[in-house]
Amino acid sequence: MPTKNKTLEENMLGANGMLAKSLEALRSASERLNIHPDVFEELKWPRETLAATLLIRMDDGSRRAFKSWRCRYNDRRGPTKGGVRFHPNVSLDEIETLSFWMTFKCAVANLPFGGGKGGVCVDTKALSANELERLSRAYIEAFAPFIGPDRDILAPDMYTNGIVIAWMADEYSSISGQASPSAITGKPLAFGGTNGRVDATARGGYYTLRHLETSLALNPESATVAIQGFGNVGYYCAKLLHADGYKIIAISDSGGGIYDKSGLDPLAVMQHKHETGGVKGAKGQGKTNEITNAELLELECDVLVPAALERQITLDNCDKINARIILEMANGPVSPEADRKLSAAGQIIVPDILANSGGVTVSHLEWVQNRSGFYWDSSRVRDHLKKTMETETQAIWALHNEMDLSMRDAAYTHGLRRIAESVEARGTPAYFEGS
Numbered sequence: 001m002p003t004k005n006k007t008l009e010e011n012m013l014g015a016n017g018m019l020a021k022s023l024e025a026l027r028s029a030s031e032r033l034n035i036h037p038d039v040f041e042e043l044k045w046p047r048e049t050l051a052a053t054l055l056i057r058m059d060d061g062s063r064r065a066f067k068s069w070r071c072r073y074n075d076r077r078g079p080t081k082g083g084v085r086f087h088p089n090v091s092l093d094e095i096e097t098l099s100f101w102m103t104f105k106c107a108v109a110n111l112p113f114g115g116g117k118g119g120v121c122v123d124t125k126a127l128s129a130n131e132l133e134r135l136s137r138a139y140i141e142a143f144a145p146f147i148g149p150d151r152d153i154l155a156p157d158m159y160t161n162g163i164v165i166a167w168m169a170d171e172y173s174s175i176s177g178q179a180s181p182s183a184i185t186g187k188p189l190a191f192g193g194t195n196g197r198v199d200a201t202a203r204g205g206y207y208t209l210r211h212l213e214t215s216l217a218l219n220p221e222s223a224t225v226a227i228q229g230f231g232n233v234g235y236y237c238a239k240l241l242h243a244d245g246y247k248i249i250a251i252s253d254s255g256g257g258i259y260d261k262s263g264l265d266p267l268a269v270m271q272h273k274h275e276t277g278g279v280k281g282a283k284g285q286g287k288t289n290e291i292t293n294a295e296l297l298e299l300e301c302d303v304l305v306p307a308a309l310e311r312q313i314t315l316d317n318c319d320k321i322n323a324r325i326i327l328e329m330a331n332g333p334v335s336p337e338a339d340r341k342l343s344a345a346g347q348i349i350v351p352d353i354l355a356n357s358g359g360v361t362v363s364h365l366e367w368v369q370n371r372s373g374f375y376w377d378s379s380r381v382r383d384h385l386k387k388t389m390e391t392e393t394q395a396i397w398a399l400h401n402e403m404d405l406s407m408r409d410a411a412y413t414h415g416l417r418r419i420a421e422s423v424e425a426r427g428t429p430a431y432f433e434g435s
């Protein structure tokens, strides 16, 4: 029974949940495009979500349980595709929301994929390598019937690096009784991976930003950048922008951050992180101060790059944002409410479903190469990625200007056109209504 005073829809989606709030972008794009209500009704629900409790043997002989999920949000454009996240705060709502975003991201990048995502509620730092391997393999054991190269294709996300992906791919091949490399992308090169996947997410965002440089009046020789999150995405973003002259003035990770107005060298900061476990304590070119993650977000800079978790910029702190441009390399770092407020005030937010789509774009190339058995060199992968990012960035930038939309609304409009076409191509509602 729906709780009193709530609609059935609110009950099913969780009125205050992340998915329910994120659907607002879909709702307004549907109205803007005058999409048939059937399409909206379909897209507001995840198609299927499985939950499993993973039981693994710990090194001390005890058994421990970990909650996990895999969601296939929508598969109209092709098999569902998306990463697996290992994080202590992973929840069902988060996984379904991330899958919803993947659906639009794959459409924006024009890939023949729908959206999916998975996760395990775990603090990987508290596990030994052996425990992490058992957990990664247990995840595949639990979801093997659900995934596959033509059904649901996995990839890395937060705290699932190439080693975790290799264990998962190995387990999937063992269970399926044959080499099945195309069921999981982001694999190491020696195990059917592709050139260029390691820095693909960051590189995609970098191509987008560079493509918009003139429109955004960005001068790489004087522009300043603050980066929250210094893992795969944050590190390579810093490295690529630094190499082009952008001044990286702040970097943080889960332990806090550093600020140096004279600039930080990402390589030196990563070296320090390898040696000490965090970025705090690393030195830049001038006077380097420690800052909190909250302080980093409020720094005056040209480009703020959130590259960690969702909901870092919300109504609570959006009035304190001093960046000219926000490049969303994380998924969902700006809440929908903060996005509306900031965009209405003229803030440029390059949305996640465009900015970080480089990762899945190169994952698609890995899937293609695994299926054809013919492998590409790095320059071919990069050329394809650059072309894709520039084409889709240009289309979204044009919509942003022509229809006077925020970049997020423009990106959802662009993605929805493609998804709606694939829904309607199966027998349009107009066809049924006319028959």
Ligand SMILES: NC(=O)C1=CN([C@@H]2O[C@H](COP(=O)(O)OP(=O)(O)OC[C@H]3O[C@@H](n4cnc5c(N)ncnc54)[C@H](O)[C@@H]3O)[C@@H](O)[C@H]2O)C=CC1
Pocket: 156, 157, 158, 159, 160, 201, 228, 229, 230, 231, 232, 233, 234, 252, 253, 254, 255, 293, 307, 308, 309, 310, 329, 330, 331, 356, 357, 359, 360
């Ligand atoms: N890896 C990929 O190919 C893709 C990743 N993304 C998104 O990018 C974001 C980062 O992912 P990865 O770099 O792959 O993860 P990662 O696991 O390689 O690195 C995560 C980084 O975030 C930091 N971090 C964690 N909690 C934090 C907090 N509360 N405040 C500040 N920093 C914090 C960690 O210390 C680490 O430096 C996530 O939102 C992910 O969904 C999006 C598209 C593709």
Ligand SMILES: O=C(O)CCC(=O)C(=O)O
Pocket: 081, 082, 083, 084, 102, 105, 153, 154, 155, 156, 157, 185, 186, 331, 356, 357, 359, 360, 361, 363
């Ligand atoms: O590479 C992929 O398939 C998906 C990456 C991902 O999970 C994401 O873009 O959020």
